[in-house]
Each structure stands twice: as C-alpha cells, then as structure tokens.
Amino acid sequence: MVKAGTFREDLYYRLLVVPIDLPPLRDRIGDIPILVQHFFDKCRAKHGRLDLKMSSALLAHFTNYDWPGNVRQLENAVERLVLLTQGTEITTADLPDFLQASIATQNETVPMALPEEGISLEALEKDLILQALKKSAGNQTRAARYLNMSRRALAYRLEKYNAQSEPMRVRGQDA
Numbered sequence: 747m748v749k750a751g752t753f754r755e756d757l758y759y760r761l762l763v764v765p766i767d768l769p770p771l772r773d774r775i776g777d778i779p780i781l782v783q784h785f786f787d788k789c790r791a792k793h794g795r796l797d798l799k800m801s802s803a804l805l806a807h808f809t810n811y812d813w814p815g816n817v818r819q820l821e822n823a824v825e826r827l828v829l830l831t832q833g834t835e836i837t838t839a840d841l842p843d844f845l846q847a848s849i850a851t852q853n854e855t856v857p858m859a860l861p862e863e864g865i866s867l868e869a870l871e872k873d874l875i876l877q878a879l880k881k882s883a884g885n886q887t888r889a890a891r892y893l894n895m896s897r898r899a900l901a902y903r904l905e906k907y908n909a910q911s912e913p914m915r916v917r918g919q920d921a
Contacts, residue, residue, distance in 0.1 A: 771813040785824040800836040807845045872907040
C-alpha cells in the first residue's frame with residue numbers, strides 16, 4: 747500500500763516496530779486443540795451452557811480440517827456448536843458438514859490389487875506422493891498433511907526420489 751501511495755510511509759515505519767509473522771492455522775495443527783478448548787470454555791460461559799461437554803475424540807475432526815478462515819473460522823465453528831447443540835454433549839452429528847467431511851476423507855483407503863509379479867514399494871510411494879501433490883495443487887504442506895506425514899518427511903522423500911522438480915510440473919496440470 748505504501749508503494750501504491752494509499753498508505754503513509756512514515757506511519758508504516760512507525761507501526762513496524764516488531765513485525766509478527768504468524769503462519770496460517772493449517773500450519774499450526776498443534777494449536778488447534780488448545781484453541782478449540784479455549785473457545786469452547788469462552789462460548790459456554792458467554793451463552794450460559796456450562797453443562798455442555800465435548801469429548802476429546804471430536805478434536806480429530808478439528809485438526810483434520812485446513813481452516814481457510816483461520817482462527818476466526820475456528821472460533822465461529824465452536825460458537826455454532828455451543829449455540830446449536832440440543833443435548834448436554836456435543837456429538838459427531840452436531841459438527842458442521844465441513845468438519846464431518848474432513849474425517850471421512852482421512853478414513854478413506856487407497857483401493858488397489860496387488861499384481862502377481864510384485865510391486866516396487868519405492869515406486870508406489872513416489873506415485874502416492876506425486877498424486878497427493880497434484881491433489882493439493884503443488885502445496886507440499888497440504889500434501890504432507892494429506893499423507894499424514896510431516897512436511898520435512900515429505901521433502902526428504904521428494905529429494906530421495908529426485909522428484910523436487912516434479913511438483914512444479916504437477917502444479918501446471920489440472921491445478
């Protein structure tokens with residue numbers, strides 16, 4: 747905005763005392779259960795629903811979602827649960843559709859028949875990684891989450907299979 751002339755440069759530098767780089771919520775999966783509990787306690791008190799309970803098993807639904815709206819979307823989803831749940835315990839049926847779908851996707855398995863002549867596990871792993879990258883439009887963080895592995899482990903495997911340049915090619919296809 748400073749370059750475009752729509753924000754005063756002197757004000758920008760006055761506000762830029764301590765720059766804070768906050769990664770998106772999808773890259774901070776460990777924060778999600780803590781935030782869910784915080785928002786749940788806050789909303790229960792705000793709406794007088796102190797009798798409402800949420801099992802820890804439901805947290806998997808929250809951590810398997812990408813949260814494109816970040817923390818605000820997470821807080822709104824929790825408040826919605828507090829407001830709309832009829833009983834005294836939140837169940838899977840009470841979750842919004844997008845959270846229910848996130849766990850259904852995770853529980854899918856890759857259907858395959860094993861050929862008689864055998865298979866190369868390394869070739870299969872490389873193919874699965876490339877498919878996950880294609881599905882995530884080349885985003886390695888999402889592909890790693892989809893494969894239930896760390897971003898670092900995915901990068902290691904890409905290097906191992908000499909496939910670092912392939913995600914760029916994958917991005918151009920169907921992305």
